[in-house]
Amino acid sequence: MKLIFLGPPGAGKGTQAAGVSAHLRVPHISTGDMFRSAIKNATPVGLEAKRYLDAGELVPDSVVIDMVRERLSMADCQNGYLLDGFPRTVEQAVALDDISVPEAVVDIQVPDERLMDRLTGRRICEKCSGTFHISKLSDPTICPVCGGRVYQRNDDQPETIMTRLHAYHAQTEPLIGYYSGQDKLSRPGENRLKVVDGDRRPEDVFRAILSALE
Ligand code: ADP
Ligand code: ZN
Numbered sequence: 001m002k003l004i005f006l007g008p009p010g011a012g013k014g015t016q017a018a019g020v021s022a023h024l025r026v027p028h029i030s031t032g033d034m035f036r037s038a039i040k041n042a043t044p045v046g047l048e049a050k051r052y053l054d055a056g057e058l059v060p061d062s063v064v065i066d067m068v069r070e071r072l073s074m075a076d077c078q079n080g081y082l083l084d085g086f087p088r089t090v091e092q093a094v095a096l097d098d099i100s101v102p103e104a105v106v107d108i109q110v111p112d113e114r115l116m117d118r119l120t121g122r123r124i125c126e127k128c129s130g131t132f133h134i135s136k137l138s139d140p141t142i143c144p145v146c147g148g149r150v151y152q153r154n155d156d157q158p159e160t161i162m163t164r165l166h167a168y169h170a171q172t173e174p175l176i177g178y179y180s181g182q183d184k185l186s187r188p189g190e191n192r193l194k195v196v197d198g199d200r201r202p203e204d205v206f207r208a209i210l211s212a213l214e
Contacts, residue, residue: 001026001080001213002100004087006175007108008168009161010115010122011198012205015131016108017084019206026080029071031064031088056155056163058088058171065095072100088172094185101187105179106209108198112165119161123150 001024005013014030021028035053038046045067052059068086071077083102087093096102110118121134127148134140143150155164177183180193194212198205 001104002102003080003082003213004102004105004179005082005084005108006105006172006179007198008110008112008115008172009164010118011108011110012118012202013084013108015202016198016205016209017082020209021082023210024080024082026082027076028082028084029068029077029086031068031083031085033085034067034071035059053155054160056160056167058167061089061091061095064088065092068092068096069099087175088167090174090178090183090185093175093178097187103192104194104213105175105192106212107176107179107193107195108205108209109195110198114199115165116158116161119156120158122156123152125150 003020003024003026005017005020007013014032017028017030035046035049039050039053040046045063048063049059058064064086068083072081077100083096087096118133123132123134123137123140124130125132125143125146125148128143128146130143130145132144132150137144137150141149155161174183176193178186179191181187181189181191194209196205196208196212
């Protein structure tokens with residue numbers, strides 16, 4: 001199964017993608033994670049991408065598209081994949097349909113007013129990469145799953161979050177029209193969009209995604 005998760009920052013794409021990719025046995029490909037690891041390793045892509053991530057802006061299409069093309073050409077993606085964080089612009093979506101046509105696009109919807117709290121409260125475990133909301137931690141510095149230390153992402157600061165939400169509405173939201181077949185660039189007569197309400201408990205969102213994919 002070739003799948004895309006769409007939705008604003010903080011919608012829970014990463015959390016849900018981890019569960020759904022394990023369930024469907026397809027690789028979970030997060031472009032955000034790929035950039036963060038490229039930055040950590042100071043690769044050429046990392047050096048190019050860093051200023052965009054720090055600012056909360058989108059990395060230029062050409063950089064992202066080349067990175068994803070290379071990743072999707074690997075052996076583990078031949079029978080399917082779950083893309084999380086890509087595409088984020090119509091140009092990226094058109095390029096992806098050229099590389100490998102995704103069958104379904106899950107749009108996880110959460111109202112803007114819920115996203116700020118989710119993102120400013122987000123903590124990530126440096127050991128197991130689990131994501132938690134600070135309100136759910138008994139010790140605000142310790143991972144409840146593995147005991148590792150948790151940290152806050154650089155771009156989870158209010159001002160950067162505002163920029164990311166703006167980028168989402170301006171550049172990514174038009175993909176809803178693209179995948180439902182209503183954009184002038186859409187593949188004719190094709191509606192690949194499944195809308196899921198992301199404003200509820202993670203296990204309920206998980207179930208809703210699986211039933212939308214049936
Ligand atoms: P979130 O969905 O919480 O905003 P991600 O981890 O998916 O976070 O992405 C973090 C950052 O990585 C984005 O703000 C952007 O700078 C960059 N990025 C990730 N995916 C893309 C993409 N498809 N196109 C452009 N930039 C991207
Ligand atoms: Zn952990």
